[in-house]
Amino acid sequence: xxxxxxxxxxxxxxxxxxxxxxxxxxxxxxxxxxxxxxxxxxxxxxxxxxxxxxxxxxxxxxxxxxxxxxxxxxxxxxxxxxxxxxxxxxxxxxxxxxxxxxxxxxxxxxxxxxxxxxxxxxxxxxxxxxxxxxxxxxxxxxxxxxxxxxxxxxxxxxxxxxxxxxxxxxxxxxxxxxxxxxxxxxxxxxxxxxxxxxxxxxxxxxxxxxxxxxxxxxxxxxxxxxx
Amino acid sequence: xxxxxxxxxxxxxxxxxxxxxxxxxxxxxxxxxxxxxxxxxxxxxxxxxxxxxxxxxxxxxxxxxxxxxxxxxxxxxxxxxxxxxxxxxxxxxxxxxxxxxxxxxxxxxxxxxxxxxxxxxxxxxxxxxxxxxxxxxxxxxxxxxxxxxxxxxxxxxxxxxxxxxxxxxxxxxxxxxxxxxxxxxxxxxxxxxxxxxxxxxxxxxxxxxxxxxxxxxxxxxxxxxxx
DNA sequence: CTGACGTTTCGGGCCACGCCGAAGCGTCCA
DNA sequence: TGGACGCTTCGGCGTGGCCCGAAACGTCAG
Numbered sequence: 001x002x003x004x005x006x007x008x009x010x011x012x013x014x015x016x017x018x019x020x021x022x023x024x025x026x027x028x029x030x031x032x033x034x035x036x037x038x039x040x041x042x043x044x045x046x047x048x049x050x051x052x053x054x055x056x057x058x059x060x061x062x063x064x065x066x067x068x069x070x071x072x073x074x075x076x077x078x079x080x081x082x083x084x085x086x087x088x089x090x091x092x093x094x095x096x097x098x099x100x101x102x103x104x105x106x107x108x109x110x111x112x113x114x115x116x117x118x119x120x121x122x123x124x125x126x127x128x129x130x131x132x133x134x135x136x137x138x139x140x141x142x143x144x145x146x147x148x149x150x151x152x153x154x155x156x157x158x159x160x161x162x163x164x165x166x167x168x169x170x171x172x173x174x175x176x177x178x179x180x181x182x183x184x185x186x187x188x189x190x191x192x193x194x195x196x197x198x199x200x201x202x203x204x205x206x207x208x209x210x211x212x213x214x215x216x217x218x219x220x221x222x223x224x225x226x227x
Numbered sequence: 228x229x230x231x232x233x234x235x236x237x238x239x240x241x242x243x244x245x246x247x248x249x250x251x252x253x254x255x256x257x258x259x260x261x262x263x264x265x266x267x268x269x270x271x272x273x274x275x276x277x278x279x280x281x282x283x284x285x286x287x288x289x290x291x292x293x294x295x296x297x298x299x300x301x302x303x304x305x306x307x308x309x310x311x312x313x314x315x316x317x318x319x320x321x322x323x324x325x326x327x328x329x330x331x332x333x334x335x336x337x338x339x340x341x342x343x344x345x346x347x348x349x350x351x352x353x354x355x356x357x358x359x360x361x362x363x364x365x366x367x368x369x370x371x372x373x374x375x376x377x378x379x380x381x382x383x384x385x386x387x388x389x390x391x392x393x394x395x396x397x398x399x400x401x402x403x404x405x406x407x408x409x410x411x412x413x414x415x416x417x418x419x420x421x422x423x424x425x426x427x428x429x430x431x432x433x434x435x436x437x438x439x440x441x442x443x444x445x446x447x448x449x450x451x452x453x454x
Numbered sequence: 455c456t457g458a459c460g461t462t463t464c465g466g467g468c469c470a471c472g473c474c475g476a477a478g479c480g481t482c483c484a
Numbered sequence: 485t486g487g488a489c490g491c492t493t494c495g496g497c498g499t500g501g502c503c504c505g506a507a508a509c510g511t512c513a514g
Contacts, residue, residue, distance in 0.1 A: 013490075023474055025475075026473050029473090057291075064284075064287075239460080249502085252503080273510095276460085
């Protein structure tokens with residue numbers, strides 16, 4: 001379950017139960033202990049209860065544990081590598097998340113296709129840029145150049161605003177501690193990349209795989225490193 | 228047990244058993260699992276079998292786990308804080324080790340009281356200086372100035388060599404990944420600091436505590452931060 | 455060679471944990 | 485308002501883990 005939550009997203013109890021392959025009641029008890037132990041927090045929402053890691057340090061710890069204990073039973077090994085795939089690239093409901101998601105967004109920002117978020121990114125100790133103020137709201141806008149570039153790629157976009165831009169929605173990627181594109185534009189971009197065959201969905205779970213074509217075109221067309 | 232080994236030293240099975248408060252047989256089985264799991268390595272030596280952490284990353288993981296899981300049962304809490312004391316400052320047989328041990332050695336080097344180890348220390352990612360070549364032998368020498376300063380403090384030293392220095396022995400501090408003073412001079416210095424009342428031994432275990440006097444004098448006399 | 459010592463192996467007991475199905479509770483929707 | 489749904493609580497079961505004492509093994513010292 002912690003591996004499933006390792007990407008920082010909030011998942012409902014039922015999903016975690018099926019991810020873990022146990023009964024709902026078992027999952028519920030287990031999750032209660034995780035909450036009690038301070039590893040996980042719960043956010044009730046209607047009749048769902050969303051669980052998420054209590055903080056990024058928990059994700060790092062779990063990742064370190066997984067790295068140091070690869071000699072797990074067969075079953076766990078499969079899930080493990082699945083978890084890593086999820087970490088690399090995944091969908092967040094309908095848009096891109098994970099390392100790939102933030103990489104795409106970073107490339108858009110770097111190339112001036114998206115503006116906004118001034119001063120929100122800072123260099124972390126390990127050379128990664130992280131959010132300096134995770135809670136603060138930020139206005140991102142798709143620039144006319146960005147609109148043109150995405151349209152060129154065949155992304156289905158709404159027309160430009162009166163002032164020649166397009167407001168964007170974003171999500172915070174917990175473990176990555178960075179923003180990635182969401183909302184209508186995020187969905188359209190993800191759809192298009194899947195339709196182009198640069199990405200494809202994994203058989204199970206929310207992981208997304210970069211195809212051979214994607215590995216070639218994503219750097220060329222969007223300046224995204226797919227490593 | 229892992230906490231007890233957290234400082235990187237090798238301990239025999241019996242010691243680990245009493246540290247953990249379990250029977251020797253229990254400890255043996257548990258240690259076998261730790262070895263099997265790759266967390267610990269074993270070095271037979273006569274009728275003893277010394278166990279040590281498989282690597283510094285294991286120590287870091289354990290420390291992270293302990294930091295993230297402080298809500299342990301009472302018993303474990305006590306041992307926990309004891310482990311932290313051990314980590315901060317301890318004796319390594321007869322000389323100083325732990326953060327204090329490496330801090331003292333670093334201060335001696337910085338102030339020119341000890342020479343040698345050129346290029347062996349480098350800045351790590353997190354700003355700590357670590358050994359760049361852990362396995363390499365290094366020649367450290369106590370300088371005449373160092374000899375005078377330590378003698379001034381009342382440390383019982385052998386006379387200077389013909390060439391006006393004094394060869395030093397050192398140990399590698401596993402988790403700290405740095406050198407600290409050992410050998411005859413290391414023992415004499417530790418003895419003197421204990422005799423001066425700047426340090427005192429903990430009731431149990433190998434931990435050493437910095438006294439009120441030590442907190443005042445160590446920075447002044449040796450330029451050692453006792454934080 | 456013999457006894458002391460440190461360690462591991464073996465056999466066995468106990469408790470906790472993980473697990474489940476059924477039942478109860480709150481929420482959403484027709 | 486009733487029913488479907490998501491989740492938790494409850495009672496109970498079985499396995500596995502942790503633990504111990506006794507015995508076996510290897511090593512060291514007299």
